[in-house]
Amino acid sequence: MNWANIIFQFILCYVSTVCFGILLHIPVKAYNAAGLIGGGVWVIYWILYYHRGVDLAFSNLLAAILISLLSQAAARRLRMPIIVFNVPALVPFVPGGQAYKMVRNFAIGNYHLVSVYFYQVVVIVGAITLGFGLGELMNRVLNYVRQYLIKKSRFNS
Amino acid sequence: MLTKRRRALALKTCLLAGRILIENGSNMERVNDTLSRMATSAGLHNFEAFTTVTGIVVGTIDEPHAQVITIRRRKNDLSKIADVNEVSRELARHKIDVPQALAKLKLIDRQQMPRWQNWYEALAAAILSGALMIAFTGNIADSWAGFITGGCGYAAFSYLLRKFKIQYLGEFCSSLVIGILAVIFVKLNLANNINDIIIGAVMPLVPGVPLTNAARDLVSGNLISGPTRGIEAVLTAVSIGSAIVIVLHFN
Numbered sequence: 001m002n003w004a005n006i007i008f009q010f011i012l013c014y015v016s017t018v019c020f021g022i023l024l025h026i027p028v029k030a031y032n033a034a035g036l037i038g039g040g041v042w043v044i045y046w047i048l049y050y051h052r053g054v055d056l057a058f059s060n061l062l063a064a065i066l067i068s069l070l071s072q073a074a075a076r077r078l079r080m081p082i083i084v085f086n087v088p089a090l091v092p093f094v095p096g097g098q099a100y101k102m103v104r105n106f107a108i109g110n111y112h113l114v115s116v117y118f119y120q121v122v123v124i125v126g127a128i129t130l131g132f133g134l135g136e137l138m139n140r141v142l143n144y145v146r147q148y149l150i151k152k153s154r155f156n157s
Numbered sequence: 158m159l160t161k162r163r164r165a166l167a168l169k170t171c172l173l174a175g176r177i178l179i180e181n182g183s184n185m186e187r188v189n190d191t192l193s194r195m196a197t198s199a200g201l202h203n204f205e206a207f208t209t210v211t212g213i214v215v216g217t218i219d220e221p222h223a224q225v226i227t228i229r230r231r232k233n234d235l236s237k238i239a240d241v242n243e244v245s246r247e248l249a250r251h252k253i254d255v256p257q258a259l260a261k262l263k264l265i266d267r268q269q270m271p272r273w274q275n276w277y278e279a280l281a282a283a284i285l286s287g288a289l290m291i292a293f294t295g296n297i298a299d300s301w302a303g304f305i306t307g308g309c310g311y312a313a314f315s316y317l318l319r320k321f322k323i324q325y326l327g328e329f330c331s332s333l334v335i336g337i338l339a340v341i342f343v344k345l346n347l348a349n350n351i352n353d354i355i356i357g358a359v360m361p362l363v364p365g366v367p368l369t370n371a372a373r374d375l376v377s378g379n380l381i382s383g384p385t386r387g388i389e390a391v392l393t394a395v396s397i398g399s400a401i402v403i404v405l406h407f408n
Contacts, residue, residue, distance in 0.1 A: 012292040016360075019285035023278055023311070023361060025236045042292070079246075080239050081187060087235070087365045091285075094363045097293050097356045103398040104352065107405040125368070132369065133376035 001051045009046050013092045014039035021088040030084045033074040038089035041066045045093070056120065060127035061134075063093055068135020086132075095124040163255070167199035168215055170259045172226045175206065175213045177241050177266055182233040182366040184373045185382045188213075191245050195258075198249045210382045210389075230322065231389075233366045240265045275315055282361035283308030290357025294350075302339070302348040303357035310335035311361045328362050329396040335359060336404025351408070355401060364393040 017038025018031050026034060041063050049059040071085035102117035171192050178188045188208050192215065196204035203218035210231075216223030241262065248258045286307020287300045314331035317323060339354040348354060367390040375383035 009292060012288045016285045016288040016292070019281040019288070020361070020365065022281035023285070024366065025234045027236045027239050030239075081183070081235075081242050083183065083187075083366075083369065084235050084239060087369050090365055090369060091360065091363065092289065092292060094360070094365065094368070096289075096360050096363055099394065099398065100352070100356050100359065100401065103401050104405060107402045128368075129372040129375070132372040136373065136376055 001047065006043055006047070010039040010043050012039075013042035017088045017091060020091040021084075024087060026084045026088060027080065030074075030078060030080055033078060034085045034088045037067060037070045037074065037085055038092060041070070041089060042092045057123050057127045060093060060124050061131045064090075064128045064131020065135045065138070067093075068132050069138060072135070072139045090128070093124070093128060095121045098124065164201065164217070164220070166259065167196065167201050167255050168217075168224055170199065170255055170262065171195050171201075171204075171206070171215050172213060172224055173259065173262045173266065174241050174245065175208060175215070176226050176228055177237055177262065179208065179210065179213070179228050180231060181235065181237045182231065182370065183238050184370045184377075185379045186373070186377045187238075191241065195245050195248055198251070199255050199258075208382075210385045231324075232318075235366075237265055237268070275312070275319075278315060279308045279312040282311030285361050286310075286357040289360045290353055293356055294353040296350055296353040299348040299350055299353055300357070302342045302354045306335050306338045306342070306354055307358040307361055309338055310358050314362060325392050325396045328393050329400045331362060332359060332397045332400030333404060336401050340404060340408055359397055359401070362393075362397055364390040367393070 014035040018035040021031055021034050044066065045059050045063040048054040048062065049056065054062075067086050067089045071082050071089065074080075074085045075082040098117050098120045102114055102121060105111075105113040105117065174195060175188055175192050178191060185208055189206060192206045192208070193204055196206075196215075201217055205216055205218060207214040210228070212225060212227045214223055214225050244253075244258055244261050244265070247253050248255070253261070283304045287304035290303040291297055291300050310331045313334045314327050317327040317330055321327075335355060335358045339348075339351050339358065342348040342354065343351045367386045371383055371386035371390055374386060
């Protein structure tokens, strides 16, 4: 883990997030924000999972929560629906590699490895779903706090 | 109080907005939210909307009639969602009135892609495959094969979707193309690792929008459309996987 490696990973995932955005026709104004979210969260995940030894479920959960929070912030700032940011940013986290290895071992007949990879796929998808849910909840709490503070400051002044 | 005609027009506008949103892959909470906002700003009282992935029913409680619209095709065009969002925001701020909003929505609905869009998308899919292949597997030497395979696979997918409008067999056939191309590259000794090529090349086909929407709909408590979207994601993944299994069997 050195800086060159981190920047390389960031660029790869920035590019792939923007490309997935192009496939989904997100507005051109959203390219940069979506790419920054995708690349940045991937770098955090990469450091945690591959270099700090945090386990699969927790690092994916954290990544999904971060994507949800950052997408909400970007959606608020750029006045666009949140889906424009969180779907492209999710693409590096989709368990494509594990799902492929599961299918491959199934085709070859290595049934004991199939269950290992199936478990990984289920854990990742579950963690991402739960993370999006938690992120949504946090967004609502933050909204509530913001509204509350605005009301209070109006009341005092 | 609105006249009967104006009320019918407002309902029509809401229906069209809802159809565009659901067709292009919005989550249900946003659809309900947008529809009720548009109805309020158009002056409809006691507005009710029942939205599912395959159809919408809208009506007002004071009136005996409700209106239905069915949704037959689904594609993922997120810029249309952003456009509808913009229209509903303008309507809420009374910048435009209901007939103008309806005209704008019709324009959004009819919007066609320019002809170069397909090539542009295939290029984007190719870059996505190459970049994610390096990020996942660290295999830089074979990334050019992932680039070509991913681009061809996505081009086949979008061609099938445009010409024949089939939902899951499009993914199946394009995964077959990906698998066959990867096998050819490896058999000709141009590339080394078939697994890495296929992992990269199927990434543009992953069901990102249904997966995200399934999660968000389930969290917001929509028990009809959450599992349905989940099934959509699973079906897509299964059709990709079964095509890959077929290719690997003959390898």
